[in-house]
Amino acid sequence: MASFALLALPLAAQQHKATQAEVDRITRDAILIDTHDDVTSRTVEGYDIATPNKSGQTDLARMNGFLGAEFFAVYVGPEYVNGNHSANRALQMIDTVRTDIIAAYPNDFVFATTASDIVRAHNQHKIAALMGIEGGHAIEDSLRLLRDYYALGVRYMTLTHFNTNNWADSQGDIDKPGIAHHNGLTSFGKDVVREMNRLGMMVDISHTADKTFWDALETSSAPIIASHSGCRAVSSYTRNMTDEMVKALAAKGGVVQISFGCDFLSQRYFDGATPLQASMRDQYMAATLKIEDPAAKSAAIEKLRAEFTSKVPPATLADVVAQIDHAVKVGGVDHVGIGTDFDGVGCVPPDLDSYNKFPALTRALLEKGYSAEDIKKIYGGNLLRVMRAVEQRARELRSTPAIQSDIAKK
Numbered sequence: 001m002a003s004f005a006l007l008a009l010p011l012a013a014q015q016h017k018a019t020q021a022e023v024d025r026i027t028r029d030a031i032l033i034d035t036h037d038d039v040t041s042r043t044v045e046g047y048d049i050a051t052p053n054k055s056g057q058t059d060l061a062r063m064n065g066f067l068g069a070e071f072f073a074v075y076v077g078p079e080y081v082n083g084n085h086s087a088n089r090a091l092q093m094i095d096t097v098r099t100d101i102i103a104a105y106p107n108d109f110v111f112a113t114t115a116s117d118i119v120r121a122h123n124q125h126k127i128a129a130l131m132g133i134e135g136g137h138a139i140e141d142s143l144r145l146l147r148d149y150y151a152l153g154v155r156y157m158t159l160t161h162f163n164t165n166n167w168a169d170s171q172g173d174i175d176k177p178g179i180a181h182h183n184g185l186t187s188f189g190k191d192v193v194r195e196m197n198r199l200g201m202m203v204d205i206s207h208t209a210d211k212t213f214w215d216a217l218e219t220s221s222a223p224i225i226a227s228h229s230g231c232r233a234v235s236s237y238t239r240n241m242t243d244e245m246v247k248a249l250a251a252k253g254g255v256v257q258i259s260f261g262c263d264f265l266s267q268r269y270f271d272g273a274t275p276l277q278a279s280m281r282d283q284y285m286a287a288t289l290k291i292e293d294p295a296a297k298s299a300a301i302e303k304l305r306a307e308f309t310s311k312v313p314p315a316t317l318a319d320v321v322a323q324i325d326h327a328v329k330v331g332g333v334d335h336v337g338i339g340t341d342f343d344g345v346g347c348v349p350p351d352l353d354s355y356n357k358f359p360a361l362t363r364a365l366l367e368k369g370y371s372a373e374d375i376k377k378i379y380g381g382n383l384l385r386v387m388r389a390v391e392q393r394a395r396e397l398r399s400t401p402a403i404q405s406d407i408a409k410k
């Protein structure tokens with residue numbers, strides 16, 4: 001009779017009974033791949049990743065255990081465009097991954113550039129360390145630099161950051177006056193996408209304007225990714241994607257990697273935080289610029305942070321589940337993944353603010369009716385499939401000559 005009773009239970013209720021050991025095993029067996037982590041902005045300034053990261057989310061102690069692969073962000077801020085320092089910054093960021101992270105901790109990290117490398121690292125119980133450039137201005141309008149970055153190990157590039165560059169429009173400044181826009185990608189921008197296809201570098205449309213997304217999707221002959229985004233139907237933040245975009249990305253085999261930034265996750269947070277950030281900006285600037293004593297300064301900032309949080313509580317793990325679930329309903333379970341944006345956003349869910357808390361997400365997804373196989377796909381299987389497709393397309397294109405255009409020549 002007991003077995004009949006169990007059969008009568010809905011699937012979600014059965015999964016709910018998973019023991020902690022089972023939940024941990026599912027989480028560990030899945031190759032958890034995070035496609036966006038900004039701890040590199042700290043390591044490049046001297047932060048040692050093996051020490052506790054008290055104000056952020058990423059450190060060695062919390063990466064070890066459940067994380068299979070990390071795409072470290074080679075983030076090049078828009079400010080480096082002035083005076084042409086973008087390539088310099090990109091090279092410094094690449095070096096911090098290779099020197100301060102991989103070479104410094106060889107027992108924990110292994111340099112990786114392919115899907116096979118990631119699987120091999122997982123079998124060796126090491127974290128595969130990969131790189132993605134954030135901000136297409138890093139190539140300084142030259143496909144030669146793009147090829148150099150590929151040679152150094154970069155395996156995706158976000159076509160823009162918050163700034164429109166010389167060949168692609170960004171979502172971040174699309175409605176700001178005084179900025180020359182291109183209506184998506186220029187012809188050189190399309191050459192960038194084609195050369196990325198030829199090299200085997202994933203095209204990332206997070207941060208781009210919607211029209212840039214559509215142009216990139218049409219131009220690319222390989223699946224493309226959103227390395228850290230979400231669904232606009234869940235939170236209207238324009239960094240997120242419309243359902244039409246998610247559907248079209250999925251139809252071409254790509255994957256949307258869900259960001260854990262509170263404003264990406266939750267409409268409630270986005271609606272509350274946006275006006276409050278604006279109204280508290282002056283107080284924050286006064287605390288950071290006018291107070292000289294370091295202890296008094298951090299106390300003032302901490303007080304402002306507490307005030308902010310009391311007025312607008314952070315998003316939660318349940319919001320992450322809701323974003324994943326919506327993306328799955330729209331794009332399918334084969335087209336959703338994880339791109340935390342840890343150490344790159346001001347607010348993440350406190351109940352999912354590090355890699356060692358992922359078993360809680362696994363349990364929540366099981367309770368929602370997701371199978372262990374579904375969870376494996378979302379955590380990394382889908383991204384591995386895209387990487388293999390991008391690698392295969394590059395092999396097919398390898399006999400074609402490198403594209404030689406650049407903006408200066410045109």
Ligand SMILES: [Zn+2]
Nearest residue numbers: 134207228344
């Ligand atoms: Zn970003």
